[in-house]
Amino acid sequence: MCGMPQPPVRSTPSPPSRPDASMSLLTNVMDHSLDDGYAEAAARKQAEGGGGLPRTLRAKLGLALGLVFAALIVTVGAAQARIAAPVVAKEREELIDRIERETAAAEKIEADVDALREDVGRRQRAALQKHGGDKGELTALLAGATEVHGPGIRLVIDDAKDAEQGGGGPRESSGFSDTGRVRDRDMQQFVNGLWQSGAEAISINGQRLTSLSAIRAAGEAILVDNKPLVPPYTVLAVGNGQKLSTDFQASVDGQYLHALQENFNIRARIYVEDEVRLPAAPSLIVRNAEPLAGKGTS
Template sequence: MPQQPPVRSTPARPSRPDASMSLLTNVMDHSLDDGYAEAAARRKAAGTEGLPKTVRAKLGLAVGLVLAALVVTVGAAQARISAPVVAKEREELIDRIQQETAAADKLEDSVDGLRDDVSARQRRALKEDGGSDGNDLVGILSGAVEVHGPGVRLVVNDSKSAAQGGDGDPRETSGFSDTGRVRDRDMQRVVNGLWASGAEAISINGQRLTALSAIRAAGDAILVDNKPLAPPYTILAVGDGQRLSTRFQNSPDGLYLHALQENFGIRTSISAEDDIKVPAAPSVIVRTAEPSTEKGTS
């Protein structure tokens, strides 16, 4: 049997290192699109590429370059001339702002000083005549003096669900949209209940209450004499501590507060204290009255 000649194998050609990146290789090798290349070749063949050939075209190009250079030069010169003027006006404006701010601060300090002086004179007017017992009582009732002694500490706070943003059913009798929040009318009832139970001086979060104090609401905030207060509300009442606490809790207003706690989760705590301090009111309005000299007719 004749033998077949051995098959001679040809060595495999080594592959290019960038064979797997054919797209990138094509982009690098043909950076100019074929259409652009053909258009450039046509312009070259027609002799229209490069700078203008005619004298008229060259003059037009030169005039355009001169005009562009002139515009840039004039703009730079104007900016250079106006820069010091703008900087000076800016400095003058800053100086005026600083002067007016300093004047406003000085006037505000003067107003604060006059307000403090008026408050001090009002307090002295309430404590004239050698500090008699009657005038001391007037000072306490008007809130002109600081008061300390035995009393009651009452803390009223929103419910936990209200603090976390939870919603509840509205109160049927008052139309509140959030049952877990303490409202201004709740605080009014609490304060009135403490007065009726024998409190001699009351403050809420350090804000002294007087006969002219107002408890109002602005949105969700409670205002005491136009000063916003934030929960928890700490109410200090000077009086006969244990007796004041018992009488308040048994009063209709104390039972109302207990109902808020039971039905709507409002948190409350009350304790009798041996010594609490109620600050003086920040401002006191002095009002005087004189007896009439005219005799009544029979």
């Protein structure tokens, strides 16, 4: 006898899984943001009466005294600062006044030194012209004792536009680094080139050069006879303007200047002038020559 077909045995359907089942750790953190240990400690402290503001009168008095003490400290500090402010301001004003007085005194001394130097130079030039005989004027001219004016050239030299402090470059092997700046050695070569090209008198930024003039460096500054110069450097040279310009640019020193322009962006312009004026040298060193005994000329 055939019975009725039995339906297939099916297992009890399991409840649908949660969408965040794979993120159980994150879910636990979200549901229990406070650690259980912390929660238990907070509950125990609250049950013992240790949480929140102090409840006993003694504790409240202690808190009040603490607040009063803190306020007193802040008040005393503010009062001291207010009292000290005028004293500090007065000391600052006194210091400024002292600096201004000392600066004025230094400037006066410097002006006196310049006046004395000019007076000495004037006396030296007068003595040179008086005792120089027929060649006194020429001697004074060659020694830089007199002002000079006449045709010549004006050579303006300046640092590169992007010149920076420090750095290095090919010219560093010559004893100084390349920073796009004109150096004292550069200026020495330019001046020597002008002398060799026929210049009769030369000045740099108003400083007259003589046979005893020194061009040196102090840090980034160029000194001429211990006088600091500020770029751009204006070199005036008296002579046959056009010939002097041509001969200088064709000389080794002129080519050196051109190389600085091309390789290090040193800026330079040369102009032929109908007349340039050079001041007298600020000071002269006058030496006397005496013949040796028994060595006079016949």
